[in-house]
Amino acid sequence: MSRAKILTLLLSLPITGLPAFAAETGHGLSPKAEALFHVGPLPITNSILTSWIVAALLVIAVRLFVGRPQLVPTRGQAVVENLLHGMRDLTAPIVGNKVAKYAFPLLITLFTFILIQNWSGLVPGVGTIFVKNSEGEMVELARPGNADLNGTAALAICAITCWFYFIMRYAGPRAVLKDIFGNKAQKSEMPAAVYYPLFLVFFVIGIIELVSIVFRPISLSFRLFGNVFGGENLLHAMSAISRWGLPVPFYFLEFIIGFVQALVFTLLVSVYIGLICNHGDGEHHDAH
Amino acid sequence: MLSMLVLAEVTGQVPEASANAFTKITDTFGLSLPGILAQIFSFAVVAFVLWKFAFKPVLATLDERQSKIAEGLRYAEETKARLAAVQQETAETLKKAQIEAATIIEQARKASKELAERETTAATERANGLITKAQQAIELEKQKMLNEARTEISRLVIATTQRVLAKELNDADRSRFNEAAARELASV
Numbered sequence: 001m002s003r004a005k006i007l008t009l010l011l012s013l014p015i016t017g018l019p020a021f022a023a024e025t026g027h028g029l030s031p032k033a034e035a036l037f038h039v040g041p042l043p044i045t046n047s048i049l050t051s052w053i054v055a056a057l058l059v060i061a062v063r064l065f066v067g068r069p070q071l072v073p074t075r076g077q078a079v080v081e082n083l084l085h086g087m088r089d090l091t092a093p094i095v096g097n098k099v100a101k102y103a104f105p106l107l108i109t110l111f112t113f114i115l116i117q118n119w120s121g122l123v124p125g126v127g128t129i130f131v132k133n134s135e136g137e138m139v140e141l142a143r144p145g146n147a148d149l150n151g152t153a154a155l156a157i158c159a160i161t162c163w164f165y166f167i168m169r170y171a172g173p174r175a176v177l178k179d180i181f182g183n184k185a186q187k188s189e190m191p192a193a194v195y196y197p198l199f200l201v202f203f204v205i206g207i208i209e210l211v212s213i214v215f216r217p218i219s220l221s222f223r224l225f226g227n228v229f230g231g232e233n234l235l236h237a238m239s240a241i242s243r244w245g246l247p248v249p250f251y252f253l254e255f256i257i258g259f260v261q262a263l264v265f266t267l268l269v270s271v272y273i274g275l276i277c278n279h280g281d282g283e284h285h286d287a288h
Numbered sequence: 289m290l291s292m293l294v295l296a297e298v299t300g301q302v303p304e305a306s307a308n309a310f311t312k313i314t315d316t317f318g319l320s321l322p323g324i325l326a327q328i329f330s331f332a333v334v335a336f337v338l339w340k341f342a343f344k345p346v347l348a349t350l351d352e353r354q355s356k357i358a359e360g361l362r363y364a365e366e367t368k369a370r371l372a373a374v375q376q377e378t379a380e381t382l383k384k385a386q387i388e389a390a391t392i393i394e395q396a397r398k399a400s401k402e403l404a405e406r407e408t409t410a411a412t413e414r415a416n417g418l419i420t421k422a423q424q425a426i427e428l429e430k431q432k433m434l435n436e437a438r439t440e441i442s443r444l445v446i447a448t449t450q451r452v453l454a455k456e457l458n459d460a461d462r463s464r465f466n467e468a469a470a471r472e473l474a475s476v
Contacts, residue, residue: 032318042322051327055334062342069349071356080346088347108343109335145327149317154327158335225317 029127029233033148034139036131051145054120058112087111087266094270096278099170103273106162111266114155114224117145118258121232122251128239146228146261149221156217156224159269167276179276180213181206216272220265227261434473442469 033045065076073081091107092100120126121144129141145151167176183202187195231254238247313319446465450457457465 031316033323034318042326043320044326045318045323048323048326048330051330055330059334059337059342062338066342066346069345071349071353073349077346077349080342081350084343084347085350105335105339105343109331109338112338113331113334145330148323148327149319150323151327153319154324154331157324158328158331 029140029143029147029229029236031149031229033143033150034137035133035135036139036141037134045148045150046140046143047145047148047151050120050126050142051117051151053142054116054145055113058116062112083112084108091266091270094267094274094278096274099166099273099277102170103162103166103270106159107266107270110155110159110269111262114146114265115259115262117151118228118231118262119255120144121147121228121235121258122254127232127236144228144232146224147232149225152221152225152228153217155265156221159220159265160217160272163269163272166273171277176276180209216268220268224261224265227257231257438470438473441473442466445469 033047035043035045036049037044062080065080067074067077069077087108088100088104091104095103095107120142123142126142126144127140127147130138131141133139146155171179181203183195183199185195185198185202234250235247235254238250442465445468446457446462449465
Protein backbone atom coordinates (compact mmCIF):
# COMPACT_ATOMS: atom_id res chain seq x y z
CA MET A 1 0.00 0.00 0.00
CA SER A 2 1.39 3.37 -0.93
CA ARG A 3 2.41 5.92 1.69
CA ALA A 4 -0.33 8.29 0.55
CA LYS A 5 -3.02 5.64 1.04
CA ILE A 6 -1.78 4.75 4.52
CA LEU A 7 -1.66 8.44 5.45
CA THR A 8 -5.19 8.93 4.13
CA LEU A 9 -6.48 6.02 6.19
CA LEU A 10 -4.69 7.20 9.32
CA LEU A 11 -6.13 10.68 8.89
CA SER A 12 -9.58 9.37 8.03
CA LEU A 13 -9.96 7.44 11.28
CA PRO A 14 -9.62 10.35 13.72
CA ILE A 15 -11.62 12.59 11.37
CA THR A 16 -14.51 10.18 11.33
CA GLY A 17 -14.16 9.71 15.05
CA LEU A 18 -14.78 13.38 15.79
CA PRO A 19 -18.41 13.40 14.71
CA ALA A 20 -18.89 10.13 16.53
CA PHE A 21 -17.91 11.77 19.80
CA ALA A 22 -20.30 14.61 19.40
CA ALA A 23 -23.21 13.08 17.51
CA GLU A 24 -26.48 12.58 19.23
CA THR A 25 -26.67 8.81 19.30
CA GLY A 26 -29.68 7.53 17.41
CA HIS A 27 -31.04 11.03 16.80
CA GLY A 28 -31.24 12.27 13.19
CA LEU A 29 -30.35 15.72 11.97
CA SER A 30 -33.15 18.28 12.24
CA PRO A 31 -34.60 19.17 8.82
CA LYS A 32 -34.40 22.85 9.62
CA ALA A 33 -31.44 24.95 10.57
CA GLU A 34 -31.46 26.31 14.12
CA ALA A 35 -30.94 29.98 14.94
CA LEU A 36 -27.82 30.63 16.96
CA PHE A 37 -28.50 34.31 17.53
CA HIS A 38 -30.29 37.22 15.88
CA VAL A 39 -28.94 40.27 14.10
CA GLY A 40 -31.95 42.55 14.09
CA PRO A 41 -34.77 40.67 12.38
CA LEU A 42 -32.34 38.25 10.74
CA PRO A 43 -31.86 34.96 12.54
CA ILE A 44 -28.28 33.77 12.12
CA THR A 45 -28.67 30.02 11.80
CA ASN A 46 -25.93 27.47 12.06
CA SER A 47 -26.16 26.90 8.29
CA ILE A 48 -25.82 30.61 7.51
CA LEU A 49 -22.82 30.83 9.82
CA THR A 50 -21.22 27.78 8.21
CA SER A 51 -21.89 29.00 4.68
CA TRP A 52 -20.34 32.39 5.51
CA ILE A 53 -17.22 30.82 7.00
CA VAL A 54 -16.89 28.29 4.18
CA ALA A 55 -17.47 30.96 1.55
CA ALA A 56 -14.84 33.20 3.12
CA LEU A 57 -12.40 30.28 3.21
CA LEU A 58 -13.19 29.52 -0.42
CA VAL A 59 -12.47 33.09 -1.48
CA ILE A 60 -9.23 33.19 0.53
CA ALA A 61 -8.15 29.77 -0.75
CA VAL A 62 -8.78 30.62 -4.38
CA ARG A 63 -7.00 33.97 -4.00
CA LEU A 64 -4.04 32.22 -2.38
CA PHE A 65 -4.03 29.58 -5.11
CA VAL A 66 -4.20 32.11 -7.90
CA GLY A 67 -2.16 35.01 -6.52
CA ARG A 68 -1.24 37.25 -9.40
CA PRO A 69 -2.03 35.18 -12.49
CA GLN A 70 1.02 34.55 -14.67
CA LEU A 71 1.49 33.19 -18.15
CA VAL A 72 3.61 30.38 -16.77
CA PRO A 73 1.22 29.20 -14.06
CA THR A 74 2.10 28.21 -10.53
CA ARG A 75 0.79 24.90 -9.24
CA GLY A 76 -2.16 26.56 -7.49
CA GLN A 77 -3.01 28.64 -10.50
CA ALA A 78 -2.89 25.53 -12.68
CA VAL A 79 -5.47 23.85 -10.41
CA VAL A 80 -7.85 26.80 -10.71
CA GLU A 81 -7.16 27.05 -14.45
CA ASN A 82 -8.01 23.40 -14.95
CA LEU A 83 -11.24 23.86 -13.01
CA LEU A 84 -12.20 26.88 -15.12
CA HIS A 85 -11.13 25.25 -18.36
CA GLY A 86 -12.99 22.04 -17.59
CA MET A 87 -16.18 23.82 -16.62
CA ARG A 88 -16.03 26.10 -19.64
CA ASP A 89 -15.55 23.15 -21.99
CA LEU A 90 -18.39 21.32 -20.26
CA THR A 91 -20.98 24.11 -20.18
CA ALA A 92 -20.22 26.07 -23.36
CA PRO A 93 -21.63 23.44 -25.77
CA ILE A 94 -24.76 23.16 -23.60
CA VAL A 95 -25.63 26.85 -23.23
CA GLY A 96 -24.44 27.70 -26.74
CA ASN A 97 -21.62 29.91 -27.93
CA LYS A 98 -23.82 32.99 -27.96
CA VAL A 99 -24.47 32.95 -24.22
CA ALA A 100 -21.53 30.89 -22.96
CA LYS A 101 -19.33 33.89 -22.25
CA TYR A 102 -22.04 35.67 -20.26
CA ALA A 103 -23.44 32.64 -18.43
CA PHE A 104 -20.06 31.26 -17.38
CA PRO A 105 -19.56 33.55 -14.35
CA LEU A 106 -22.87 32.32 -12.92
CA LEU A 107 -22.19 28.67 -13.69
CA ILE A 108 -18.64 28.52 -12.36
CA THR A 109 -19.48 30.37 -9.16
CA LEU A 110 -22.57 28.21 -8.64
CA PHE A 111 -20.44 25.10 -9.07
CA THR A 112 -17.63 26.12 -6.74
CA PHE A 113 -20.00 27.54 -4.12
CA ILE A 114 -22.23 24.45 -4.08
CA LEU A 115 -19.23 22.11 -4.14
CA ILE A 116 -17.54 23.72 -1.18
CA GLN A 117 -20.82 23.96 0.75
CA ASN A 118 -21.52 20.28 0.08
CA TRP A 119 -18.06 19.25 1.22
CA SER A 120 -18.28 21.44 4.30
CA GLY A 121 -20.32 18.65 5.90
CA LEU A 122 -17.18 16.49 5.86
CA VAL A 123 -15.16 18.94 7.91
CA PRO A 124 -14.68 17.77 11.51
CA GLY A 125 -16.97 19.70 13.83
CA VAL A 126 -19.62 20.58 11.28
CA GLY A 127 -22.88 19.03 12.51
CA THR A 128 -21.19 17.52 15.54
CA ILE A 129 -20.38 20.36 17.93
CA PHE A 130 -23.30 21.64 19.98
CA VAL A 131 -23.71 25.00 21.69
CA LYS A 132 -26.47 26.79 23.56
CA ASN A 133 -28.30 29.31 21.39
CA SER A 134 -29.78 32.63 22.52
CA GLU A 135 -32.90 30.79 23.67
CA GLY A 136 -30.90 28.37 25.76
CA GLU A 137 -31.40 25.35 23.51
CA MET A 138 -28.57 23.01 22.54
CA VAL A 139 -28.08 23.36 18.80
CA GLU A 140 -25.41 22.44 16.31
CA LEU A 141 -22.79 25.14 15.97
CA ALA A 142 -22.19 24.45 12.29
CA ARG A 143 -24.34 22.84 9.62
CA PRO A 144 -23.62 22.54 5.88
CA GLY A 145 -25.14 25.45 3.97
CA ASN A 146 -26.87 23.11 1.56
CA ALA A 147 -28.36 21.02 4.35
CA ASP A 148 -30.68 23.98 4.89
CA LEU A 149 -33.53 24.48 2.42
CA ASN A 150 -33.10 28.25 2.73
CA GLY A 151 -29.60 27.91 1.24
CA THR A 152 -30.58 25.69 -1.68
CA ALA A 153 -33.71 27.78 -2.33
CA ALA A 154 -31.51 30.88 -2.43
CA LEU A 155 -29.23 29.23 -4.98
CA ALA A 156 -32.18 28.08 -7.07
CA ILE A 157 -33.72 31.58 -7.00
CA CYS A 158 -30.39 33.13 -8.05
CA ALA A 159 -30.02 30.59 -10.84
CA ILE A 160 -33.56 30.97 -12.13
CA THR A 161 -33.38 34.79 -11.95
CA CYS A 162 -30.20 34.73 -14.01
CA TRP A 163 -31.76 32.17 -16.36
CA PHE A 164 -34.69 34.54 -16.91
CA TYR A 165 -32.29 37.43 -17.58
CA PHE A 166 -30.24 35.38 -20.06
CA ILE A 167 -33.21 34.11 -22.07
CA MET A 168 -34.78 37.58 -22.22
CA ARG A 169 -31.47 39.28 -23.06
CA TYR A 170 -30.02 36.81 -25.55
CA ALA A 171 -33.11 35.10 -27.02
CA GLY A 172 -35.78 37.76 -26.53
CA PRO A 173 -39.38 37.50 -25.34
CA ARG A 174 -40.65 36.59 -28.80
CA ALA A 175 -38.24 33.68 -29.17
CA VAL A 176 -39.02 32.51 -25.65
CA LEU A 177 -42.78 32.51 -26.29
CA LYS A 178 -42.26 30.81 -29.64
CA ASP A 179 -40.02 28.21 -28.03
CA ILE A 180 -42.56 27.41 -25.33
CA PHE A 181 -45.87 27.74 -27.17
CA GLY A 182 -44.87 27.76 -30.84
CA ASN A 183 -45.68 25.08 -33.40
CA LYS A 184 -42.46 23.10 -33.86
CA ALA A 185 -43.76 21.13 -36.87
CA GLN A 186 -42.46 21.90 -40.36
CA LYS A 187 -45.21 23.33 -42.53
CA SER A 188 -43.59 22.03 -45.69
CA GLU A 189 -43.52 18.46 -44.43
CA MET A 190 -47.21 17.99 -43.68
CA PRO A 191 -50.64 18.95 -45.02
CA ALA A 192 -52.31 22.08 -43.67
CA ALA A 193 -55.12 20.00 -42.14
CA VAL A 194 -52.55 18.46 -39.80
CA TYR A 195 -50.27 21.47 -39.39
CA TYR A 196 -52.76 24.04 -38.13
CA PRO A 197 -54.41 21.91 -35.43
CA LEU A 198 -50.92 21.29 -34.09
CA PHE A 199 -50.86 24.92 -32.90
CA LEU A 200 -53.42 23.96 -30.26
CA VAL A 201 -51.47 20.83 -29.33
CA PHE A 202 -48.22 22.76 -28.93
CA PHE A 203 -50.02 25.48 -26.96
CA VAL A 204 -51.23 22.89 -24.45
CA ILE A 205 -47.72 21.41 -24.36
CA GLY A 206 -46.46 24.95 -23.74
CA ILE A 207 -48.71 25.28 -20.70
CA ILE A 208 -47.30 22.00 -19.36
CA GLU A 209 -43.80 23.29 -20.12
CA LEU A 210 -44.63 26.48 -18.25
CA VAL A 211 -45.66 24.47 -15.20
CA SER A 212 -42.40 22.52 -15.40
CA ILE A 213 -40.49 25.80 -15.61
CA VAL A 214 -42.28 27.11 -12.53
CA PHE A 215 -41.30 23.96 -10.69
CA ARG A 216 -37.65 24.13 -11.73
CA PRO A 217 -36.46 26.20 -8.75
CA ILE A 218 -38.37 23.89 -6.43
CA SER A 219 -36.87 20.75 -7.96
CA LEU A 220 -33.40 22.32 -7.99
CA SER A 221 -33.55 23.37 -4.35
CA PHE A 222 -35.17 20.20 -3.01
CA ARG A 223 -32.84 17.87 -4.97
CA LEU A 224 -29.73 19.53 -3.61
CA PHE A 225 -31.12 19.90 -0.12
CA GLY A 226 -32.33 16.28 -0.08
CA ASN A 227 -28.97 14.89 -1.12
CA VAL A 228 -26.87 16.94 1.28
CA PHE A 229 -29.29 16.62 4.15
CA GLY A 230 -29.58 12.88 3.49
CA GLY A 231 -25.79 12.61 3.42
CA GLU A 232 -25.47 14.43 6.74
CA ASN A 233 -28.04 12.12 8.28
CA LEU A 234 -26.23 9.11 6.89
CA LEU A 235 -22.94 10.22 8.41
CA HIS A 236 -24.64 10.87 11.74
CA ALA A 237 -26.32 7.47 11.66
CA MET A 238 -23.12 5.63 10.76
CA SER A 239 -21.21 7.46 13.47
CA ALA A 240 -23.93 6.54 15.93
CA ILE A 241 -23.65 2.85 15.03
CA SER A 242 -19.90 2.71 15.28
CA ARG A 243 -17.68 5.63 16.15
CA TRP A 244 -14.53 4.22 14.54
CA GLY A 245 -14.08 3.01 11.00
CA LEU A 246 -17.66 2.51 9.87
CA PRO A 247 -18.28 6.09 8.64
CA VAL A 248 -15.10 6.10 6.49
CA PRO A 249 -16.65 4.66 3.29
CA PHE A 250 -19.60 6.99 3.71
CA TYR A 251 -17.31 9.98 3.92
CA PHE A 252 -15.91 8.98 0.53
CA LEU A 253 -19.46 8.46 -0.72
CA GLU A 254 -20.47 11.93 0.47
CA PHE A 255 -17.34 13.35 -1.12
CA ILE A 256 -18.48 11.97 -4.49
CA ILE A 257 -22.12 12.92 -3.94
CA GLY A 258 -21.10 16.47 -3.05
CA PHE A 259 -19.24 16.75 -6.35
CA VAL A 260 -21.97 15.09 -8.39
CA GLN A 261 -24.72 17.25 -6.92
CA ALA A 262 -22.77 20.44 -7.58
CA LEU A 263 -22.25 19.27 -11.14
CA VAL A 264 -25.90 18.26 -11.55
CA PHE A 265 -27.14 21.63 -10.29
CA THR A 266 -24.75 23.52 -12.59
CA LEU A 267 -25.49 21.37 -15.62
CA LEU A 268 -29.24 21.63 -15.10
CA VAL A 269 -29.01 25.43 -15.02
CA SER A 270 -26.86 25.21 -18.18
CA VAL A 271 -29.46 23.02 -19.83
CA TYR A 272 -32.28 25.38 -18.86
CA ILE A 273 -30.39 28.28 -20.46
CA GLY A 274 -29.39 26.21 -23.47
CA LEU A 275 -32.92 24.96 -24.13
CA ILE A 276 -34.00 28.50 -25.00
CA CYS A 277 -30.78 30.17 -26.15
CA ASN A 278 -28.88 27.35 -27.89
CA HIS A 279 -30.65 26.58 -31.14
CA GLY A 280 -27.60 26.54 -33.35
CA ASP A 281 -27.03 28.70 -36.41
CA GLY A 282 -28.74 26.38 -38.86
CA GLU A 283 -32.07 26.46 -37.10
CA HIS A 284 -31.79 30.18 -36.57
CA HIS A 285 -31.39 30.71 -40.31
CA ASP A 286 -34.20 28.32 -41.09
CA ALA A 287 -36.53 30.28 -38.86
CA HIS A 288 -36.02 33.33 -41.03
CA MET B 289 -43.14 29.19 -3.06
CA LEU B 290 -41.12 32.38 -2.86
CA SER B 291 -44.19 34.46 -3.64
CA MET B 292 -46.06 32.70 -0.88
CA LEU B 293 -43.16 33.28 1.48
CA VAL B 294 -43.13 36.97 0.57
CA LEU B 295 -46.90 37.14 0.98
CA ALA B 296 -46.71 35.41 4.33
CA GLU B 297 -43.87 37.65 5.46
CA VAL B 298 -45.51 40.90 4.36
CA THR B 299 -49.17 40.32 5.16
CA GLY B 300 -48.99 37.38 7.47
CA GLN B 301 -51.64 35.72 5.29
CA VAL B 302 -51.60 33.06 2.60
CA PRO B 303 -54.49 31.58 0.58
CA GLU B 304 -56.57 29.24 2.74
CA ALA B 305 -56.33 26.24 0.38
CA SER B 306 -52.57 25.98 0.41
CA ALA B 307 -51.99 27.41 3.85
CA ASN B 308 -51.75 24.11 5.65
CA ALA B 309 -49.36 22.45 3.17
CA PHE B 310 -47.26 25.55 2.88
CA THR B 311 -47.08 26.06 6.63
CA LYS B 312 -46.14 22.44 7.05
CA ILE B 313 -43.28 22.78 4.54
CA THR B 314 -41.97 26.03 6.01
CA ASP B 315 -42.24 24.70 9.56
CA THR B 316 -40.64 21.38 8.71
CA PHE B 317 -37.73 22.78 6.76
CA GLY B 318 -37.46 26.11 8.53
CA LEU B 319 -38.00 28.13 5.37
CA SER B 320 -38.05 31.85 5.98
CA LEU B 321 -37.72 34.88 3.77
CA PRO B 322 -34.93 36.46 5.84
CA GLY B 323 -33.04 33.16 5.72
CA ILE B 324 -33.34 32.90 1.95
CA LEU B 325 -32.42 36.57 1.47
CA ALA B 326 -29.38 36.15 3.71
CA GLN B 327 -28.24 33.14 1.68
CA ILE B 328 -28.88 34.97 -1.61
CA PHE B 329 -26.79 37.84 -0.28
CA SER B 330 -24.03 35.42 0.76
CA PHE B 331 -23.97 33.73 -2.61
CA ALA B 332 -24.09 37.02 -4.51
CA VAL B 333 -21.16 38.45 -2.55
CA VAL B 334 -19.09 35.29 -2.87
CA ALA B 335 -19.91 34.94 -6.56
CA PHE B 336 -18.96 38.56 -7.21
CA VAL B 337 -15.69 38.39 -5.25
CA LEU B 338 -14.73 35.02 -6.74
CA TRP B 339 -15.45 36.12 -10.27
CA LYS B 340 -13.99 39.60 -10.02
CA PHE B 341 -10.80 38.84 -8.10
CA ALA B 342 -10.05 35.21 -8.89
CA PHE B 343 -11.72 33.58 -11.87
CA LYS B 344 -11.81 36.54 -14.23
CA PRO B 345 -8.05 37.32 -14.00
CA VAL B 346 -7.25 33.62 -14.39
CA LEU B 347 -9.50 33.36 -17.44
CA ALA B 348 -7.88 36.47 -18.90
CA THR B 349 -4.47 34.86 -18.38
CA LEU B 350 -5.75 31.63 -19.93
CA ASP B 351 -7.02 33.49 -22.98
CA GLU B 352 -3.77 35.45 -23.25
CA ARG B 353 -1.77 32.23 -23.06
CA GLN B 354 -3.99 30.58 -25.65
CA SER B 355 -3.59 33.52 -28.00
CA LYS B 356 0.19 33.42 -27.46
CA ILE B 357 0.27 29.69 -28.13
CA ALA B 358 -1.87 30.17 -31.24
CA GLU B 359 0.43 32.99 -32.33
CA GLY B 360 3.48 30.81 -31.69
CA LEU B 361 1.99 27.93 -33.65
CA ARG B 362 1.09 30.27 -36.50
CA TYR B 363 4.62 31.68 -36.44
CA ALA B 364 6.04 28.14 -36.43
CA GLU B 365 3.84 27.26 -39.39
CA GLU B 366 4.94 30.38 -41.23
CA THR B 367 8.58 29.63 -40.44
CA LYS B 368 8.11 26.07 -41.61
CA ALA B 369 6.53 27.29 -44.84
CA ARG B 370 9.31 29.86 -45.28
CA LEU B 371 11.95 27.21 -44.61
CA ALA B 372 10.34 24.91 -47.16
CA ALA B 373 10.25 27.74 -49.69
CA VAL B 374 13.89 28.59 -49.01
CA GLN B 375 14.86 24.92 -49.30
CA GLN B 376 13.00 24.67 -52.58
CA GLU B 377 14.60 27.87 -53.79
CA THR B 378 18.02 26.60 -52.74
CA ALA B 379 17.44 23.30 -54.52
CA GLU B 380 16.35 25.14 -57.66
CA THR B 381 19.37 27.46 -57.48
CA LEU B 382 21.65 24.50 -56.93
CA LYS B 383 20.12 22.66 -59.85
CA LYS B 384 20.43 25.76 -62.02
CA ALA B 385 24.05 26.24 -60.89
CA GLN B 386 24.81 22.61 -61.69
CA ILE B 387 23.34 23.01 -65.15
CA GLU B 388 25.28 26.26 -65.67
CA ALA B 389 28.47 24.63 -64.39
CA ALA B 390 27.98 21.69 -66.72
CA THR B 391 27.43 24.08 -69.63
CA ILE B 392 30.52 26.08 -68.71
CA ILE B 393 32.61 22.91 -68.39
CA GLU B 394 31.32 21.69 -71.74
CA GLN B 395 32.09 25.02 -73.33
CA ALA B 396 35.55 25.05 -71.74
CA ARG B 397 36.19 21.54 -72.92
CA LYS B 398 35.08 22.44 -76.40
CA ALA B 399 37.16 25.63 -76.39
CA SER B 400 40.21 23.79 -75.09
CA LYS B 401 39.79 21.12 -77.75
CA GLU B 402 39.51 23.77 -80.43
CA LEU B 403 42.51 25.58 -79.00
CA ALA B 404 44.50 22.38 -78.86
CA GLU B 405 43.58 21.54 -82.43
CA ARG B 406 44.39 25.07 -83.53
CA GLU B 407 47.70 25.02 -81.69
CA THR B 408 48.55 21.60 -83.05
CA THR B 409 47.81 22.76 -86.57
CA ALA B 410 49.84 25.91 -86.04
CA ALA B 411 52.69 23.92 -84.51
CA THR B 412 52.58 21.46 -87.36
CA GLU B 413 52.60 24.33 -89.83
CA ARG B 414 55.44 25.99 -87.95
CA ALA B 415 57.34 22.73 -87.84
CA ASN B 416 56.75 22.15 -91.53
CA GLY B 417 57.94 25.71 -92.23
CA LEU B 418 61.02 25.13 -90.11
CA ILE B 419 61.71 21.84 -91.87
CA THR B 420 61.27 23.50 -95.25
CA LYS B 421 63.52 26.34 -94.25
CA ALA B 422 66.05 23.91 -92.87
CA GLN B 423 65.93 21.86 -96.02
CA GLN B 424 66.36 25.02 -98.09
CA ALA B 425 69.25 26.09 -95.85
CA ILE B 426 70.81 22.66 -96.16
CA GLU B 427 70.34 22.76 -99.91
CA LEU B 428 71.90 26.20 -100.07
CA GLU B 429 74.72 25.06 -97.82
CA LYS B 430 75.16 22.02 -99.98
CA GLN B 431 75.28 24.13 -103.15
CA LYS B 432 77.67 26.50 -101.50
CA MET B 433 79.80 23.64 -100.36
CA LEU B 434 79.67 22.09 -103.79
CA ASN B 435 80.61 25.37 -105.39
CA GLU B 436 83.48 25.77 -103.01
CA ALA B 437 84.44 22.19 -103.61
CA ARG B 438 84.26 22.72 -107.37
CA THR B 439 86.34 25.86 -107.10
CA GLU B 440 88.85 24.05 -104.89
CA ILE B 441 88.86 21.04 -107.15
CA SER B 442 89.31 23.25 -110.24
CA ARG B 443 92.18 24.97 -108.52
CA LEU B 444 93.62 21.60 -107.58
CA VAL B 445 93.09 20.33 -111.19
CA ILE B 446 94.90 23.35 -112.57
CA ALA B 447 97.66 23.07 -109.97
CA THR B 448 98.01 19.35 -110.56
CA THR B 449 98.00 19.82 -114.34
CA GLN B 450 100.66 22.55 -114.06
CA ARG B 451 102.88 20.20 -112.00
CA VAL B 452 102.26 17.22 -114.27
CA LEU B 453 102.87 19.17 -117.37
CA ALA B 454 105.60 21.26 -115.69
CA LYS B 455 104.44 24.26 -117.40
CA GLU B 456 102.71 27.45 -116.56
CA LEU B 457 99.18 27.42 -117.94
CA ASN B 458 97.89 30.53 -119.56
CA ASP B 459 94.51 32.02 -118.92
CA ALA B 460 92.88 30.24 -121.79
CA ASP B 461 94.09 26.86 -120.59
CA ARG B 462 93.08 27.63 -117.06
CA SER B 463 89.66 28.63 -118.27
CA ARG B 464 89.36 25.47 -120.33
CA PHE B 465 90.46 23.22 -117.49
CA ASN B 466 88.19 25.04 -115.10
CA GLU B 467 85.23 24.55 -117.39
CA ALA B 468 86.16 20.91 -117.96
CA ALA B 469 86.48 20.33 -114.23
CA ALA B 470 83.25 22.21 -113.56
CA ARG B 471 81.45 20.17 -116.22
CA GLU B 472 82.76 16.93 -114.77
CA LEU B 473 81.89 17.96 -111.16
CA ALA B 474 78.45 19.18 -112.11
CA SER B 475 77.39 15.64 -112.74
CA VAL B 476 78.49 14.56 -109.16
